[in-house]
Amino acid sequence: MLMRDFIDDSLYNPHYGYFPKQAVIFTPGAPFDFGVLKGEAEFQKELGVRYTEFEDALDNQEENETRQLWHTPTELFRPYYGEAIARYLVTNYKLSLYPYHDLLIYEMGAGNGTMMLNILDYLREMHPEVYECTRYKVIEISSSLASLQLHQLRQSAHAAGHLDKVEIINKSIFDWDTYVSSPCFFIALEVFDNFAHDAIRYDPYTDEALQGSVLIDHEGDFYEFYSRQLDPIAARYLRVRNAAVSSPYSHPLKSPRALQKLYHSLPLVMNLTAAEYIPTRLMQFFDILHRYFPGHRLVTSDFHSLPDATPGINAPVVQTRYKRRTVPVTTPLVHQGYFDILFPTDFAVMEDVYRAITGKLTRVYPHEDFMRRWAYVEDTQTKNGENPLLGWYQNASVLTTV
Numbered sequence: 001m002l003m004r005d006f007i008d009d010s011l012y013n014p015h016y017g018y019f020p021k022q023a024v025i026f027t028p029g030a031p032f033d034f035g036v037l038k039g040e041a042e043f044q045k046e047l048g049v050r051y052t053e054f055e056d057a058l059d060n061q062e063e064n065e066t067r068q069l070w071h072t073p074t075e076l077f078r079p080y081y082g083e084a085i086a087r088y089l090v091t092n093y094k095l096s097l098y099p100y101h102d103l104l105i106y107e108m109g110a111g112n113g114t115m116m117l118n119i120l121d122y123l124r125e126m127h128p129e130v131y132e133c134t135r136y137k138v139i140e141i142s143s144s145l146a147s148l149q150l151h152q153l154r155q156s157a158h159a160a161g162h163l164d165k166v167e168i169i170n171k172s173i174f175d176w177d178t179y180v181s182s183p184c185f186f187i188a189l190e191v192f193d194n195f196a197h198d199a200i201r202y203d204p205y206t207d208e209a210l211q212g213s214v215l216i217d218h219e220g221d222f223y224e225f226y227s228r229q230l231d232p233i234a235a236r237y238l239r240v241r242n243a244a245v246s247s248p249y250s251h252p253l254k255s256p257r258a259l260q261k262l263y264h265s266l267p268l269v270m271n272l273t274a275a276e277y278i279p280t281r282l283m284q285f286f287d288i289l290h291r292y293f294p295g296h297r298l299v300t301s302d303f304h305s306l307p308d309a310t311p312g313i314n315a316p317v318v319q320t321r322y323k324r325r326t327v328p329v330t331t332p333l334v335h336q337g338y339f340d341i342l343f344p345t346d347f348a349v350m351e352d353v354y355r356a357i358t359g360k361l362t363r364v365y366p367h368e369d370f371m372r373r374w375a376y377v378e379d380t381q382t383k384n385g386e387n388p389l390l391g392w393y394q395n396a397s398v399l400t401t402v
């Protein structure tokens, strides 16, 4: 199968995929009281304590040595991170849509449902006139997370008040087939990183792109091989990028030609370049936005770089957790379902690709800049002046449609 299909299968197969079987999103319980913490070091320590408590509680329900735990800014900085997003939404809604349109929010991949609750709580308290005309729809691939989101809504009388505003749609965005003509905001936080990529290597003599596939033999061993025949989706991505992207970007053929030829003529060196991972699924997501959500405005955040990545350009981090330790490996060709496979997003490239597909204009901010603009940063400031909402997630960016 194509590398893209192999990664999709590893992450999303309903029977053994990483998402349905292993993934749990950490929640710290009560929000952190940043004002009483000495600094970022104490925040880190307190977080460690809550992490252990969270895993102990999970182990009491069910022992699982390979359980995967994520933590996201939505969870670590709740409700302040969600409130920053809510402020951005209300301001932009009031600028151009209020009072002629409802505030319609789609959230793809809502995790524990925390962002949804934080936004709705904020609107109800601070902008009741907007809350009145708000509708919130979640598109969630994981049935266990979709149930959890509903459970969160029903759990307390406080959150239950939002029930009639929310619809939770348990399906993958890639199966979406409903036309939404109304203007809407479309939120996607830490979802792109798990969208499958294709692997491409180039012939250094002809510059021809070859597409990677994975073969699994009868003993379960993996082999990667490359074909000169590109499938239509990978071919389209390369065409769109070629036409749309003006700024320079990393590419295996970009080292000087003479050096490349010399390198590839050395004995034992592969006759193809290093692998480049291209975000074919992300391009297909932009196609869906363009086709079914013509009036959308995207609000998305993800990692622009990741430590401990496997070799290659735009290559993924592949890791598992074993007995509460994170174990990175050096290839995505590993036993399906046991490993998280997450990719960085090249925001400069994807901004151009998004613009070309949707015809919309965008802005990209470093995470810190976006938070300085929209968060009440004093909520997350510690005693010594350090502010984890600003200092953490330096490797994340935010892209919005303007």
Ligand SMILES: C[S@@+](CC[C@H](N)C(=O)[O-])C[C@H]1O[C@@H](n2cnc3c(N)ncnc32)[C@H](O)[C@@H]1O
Pocket (backbone or CB within 6 Å): 019, 025, 070, 072, 073, 074, 075, 108, 109, 110, 111, 112, 139, 140, 141, 142, 145, 171, 172, 173, 174, 188, 189, 190, 191, 194
């Ligand atoms: C890393 S979690 C982030 C959760 C949440 N946005 C947050 O920041 O806390 C990724 C979320 O995206 C969902 N997801 C992944 N692929 C998806 C797809 N193709 N369609 C819809 N949801 C998806 C996962 O089930 C999960 O809820």
